[in-house]
Amino acid sequence: MIDLSVDLAGIKMKNPVMVASGTFAYGREYSEILDLSKLGAVVTKAITLKERKGNPPPRICETPSGILNSIGLQNKGVVRFLREDLPFLRGFDVPVIVNVAGDDIGEYVTVSRKLSEAKVDGVELNISCPNVARGGIIFGTDAAAVAEVVSAVREAIDVPLIVKLSPNVTDITEMASRAVDAGADVLSLINTVVGMAIDTDSFKPELATITGGLSGPAIRPIAVRMVWQVAQAVEVPIIGMGGIVKVRDAVEFLLAGATAIAVGTANFMNPSAALEIIEGLEGFLRGKEYRSIREIVGRVRM
Numbered sequence: 001m002i003d004l005s006v007d008l009a010g011i012k013m014k015n016p017v018m019v020a021s022g023t024f025a026y027g028r029e030y031s032e033i034l035d036l037s038k039l040g041a042v043v044t045k046a047i048t049l050k051e052r053k054g055n056p057p058p059r060i061c062e063t064p065s066g067i068l069n070s071i072g073l074q075n076k077g078v079v080r081f082l083r084e085d086l087p088f089l090r091g092f093d094v095p096v097i098v099n100v101a102g103d104d105i106g107e108y109v110t111v112s113r114k115l116s117e118a119k120v121d122g123v124e125l126n127i128s129c130p131n132v133a134r135g136g137i138i139f140g141t142d143a144a145a146v147a148e149v150v151s152a153v154r155e156a157i158d159v160p161l162i163v164k165l166s167p168n169v170t171d172i173t174e175m176a177s178r179a180v181d182a183g184a185d186v187l188s189l190i191n192t193v194v195g196m197a198i199d200t201d202s203f204k205p206e207l208a209t210i211t212g213g214l215s216g217p218a219i220r221p222i223a224v225r226m227v228w229q230v231a232q233a234v235e236v237p238i239i240g241m242g243g244i245v246k247v248r249d250a251v252e253f254l255l256a257g258a259t260a261i262a263v264g265t266a267n268f269m270n271p272s273a274a275l276e277i278i279e280g281l282e283g284f285l286r287g288k289e290y291r292s293i294r295e296i297v298g299r300v301r302m
């Protein structure tokens with residue numbers, strides 16, 4: 001038996017493979033294709049206090065080895081999420097982590113508190129969304145603001161607090177350290193990388209918001225580098241993501257120091273990608289004669 005289980009600051013996962021926020025909605029559609037109970041954890045699309053419509057279209061554009069998106073924070077608001085989606089997700093034997101966004105610290109705190117009271121398995125603070133005018137990345141790219149929002153939410157909740165970092169910074173380790181000092185139990189990285197594409201017929205930007213967030217295999221080496229750097233700088237567990245499509249991609253992140261990984265854009269191409277990676281991890285470890293996934297975390301050889 002290969003032991004794939006991991007413990008993320010008290011979140012007990014059968015395996016280290018979760019789905020990345022915003023690429024799995026609230027799990028309902030995917031549940032018709034795959035058994036959610038087989039995942040390490042489900043992470044929801046960002047939730048805010050009130051319902052939001054997101055950005056105007058076009059808001060997705062294909063690029064070489066990735067996609068640019070500017071969905072913004074389209075969601076139904078925390079009250080409807082708690083009423084309509086959390087009970088549904090609770091029907092599966094899988095930890096539910098809820099991604100939280102806000103315009104200001106008050107919104108982050110209020111939404112996170114409601115989720116904590118509802119006993120979700122973890123709150124993931126999205127302080128790194130590049131596609132909104134207020135909040136989001138503004139918090140994630142200013143070290144003092146990272147500390148302020150993380151400590152305010154930390155005081156308000158008593159479930160594990162995951163902070164999702166932005167790659168759009170000069171020094172990711174500074175943001176990571178500030179988040180941990182302020183009370184983050186786990187870090188997840190990376191969110192999307194700010195990018196832009198232009199239609200050479202119309203001469204217009206491909207996205208209505210002009211710039212958007214790049215995801216998919218194109219960003220994987222950036223993400224692996226950042227996970228490796230952050231793993232040297234902090235002691236808390238890391239969830240690594242960015243362009244993971246197949247099992248060897250996931251292994252790269254584990255070797256760099258991630259305890260768990262998330263599959264994002266790949267879900268759009270192959271809804272079973274996460275499950276295939278779970279099976280693949282077992283085969284990978286067996287082939288190398290390891291008994292536990294934890295034996296390879298951070299084991300990149302220099």
Ligand SMILES: Cc1cc2nc3c(=O)[nH]c(=O)nc-3n(C[C@H](O)[C@H](O)[C@H](O)COP(=O)(O)O)c2cc1C
Nearest residue numbers: 020021022046126190191215216242243244264265
């Ligand atoms: C369409 C789309 C929507 C996303 N929405 C969110 C979100 O609501 N909250 C968040 O923290 N990250 C969001 N992300 C970022 C992903 O969770 C992930 O960090 C990023 O896409 C990198 O992983 P990937 O290359 O495997 O997609 C979104 C990404 C995409 C492509």
